Amino acid sequence: MDTNLVRRTVRPFLSFIARLGLTANMLTVTSLFVVIVAGILFAYGKAILGAWILLFAGFLDGIDGELARITDVKSPFGGFLDSICDHCGDFAIYLGLLLPSLKRGAFLEVILIFIALFASMFGSHVRSRAGMLGIDTKTIGIFTRCERISLWALAIFNSFSALQRIIYTIRVSRKNNAMPAYSRNSYETK
Secondary structure (H helix, E strand, C coil), rough: CCHHHHHHHHHHHHHHHCCCCCHHHHHHHHHHHHHHHHHHHHHCCCCHHHHHHHHHHHHHHHHHHHHHHHCCCCCHHHHHHHHHHHHHHHHHHHHHHHHHHHHHHHHHHHHHHHHHHHHHHHHHHHHHHHCCCCCCCCCCCCCHHHHHHHHHHHHHHHHHHHHHHHHHHHHHHHHHCCCCCCCCCHCCCC
């Protein structure tokens, strides 16, 4: 993705936000609250709405640093706050995904959610430790934060679409009496 193109596209919006008096740290904290709302929506089974809210939170999280740059208030504290809010937001999302899986007794999903949570935190930890060595790994890796958020959205939307199609097919098949009554012998080859 061309970051210069993104910056040029978003800068007018950021300039407007700056004129309103909003700071990068305000955006960071706002994005955390928005992510928490997404996590709550996931926990209550509102995956589609939760995914849209998560995308919006990801947008806010993605522009806070750029707002700090254009307003010339970039600081180590801002980076610290952003990192802490990101981890708290990750926890809210994974907890929101975990609760329905626990209710369904979906053991494999629970394990996958824990693996995803660990991998997310481990990746951030490696980045932090590399930074202490003076090595910037922010753009290294197949999936940076933005791509991970996009993949979550794709996974949720695609899964929901498949489920909708299954439910629709079952309903139409029942209505049209197209659901065959399978017997044990109907699976055998002749």
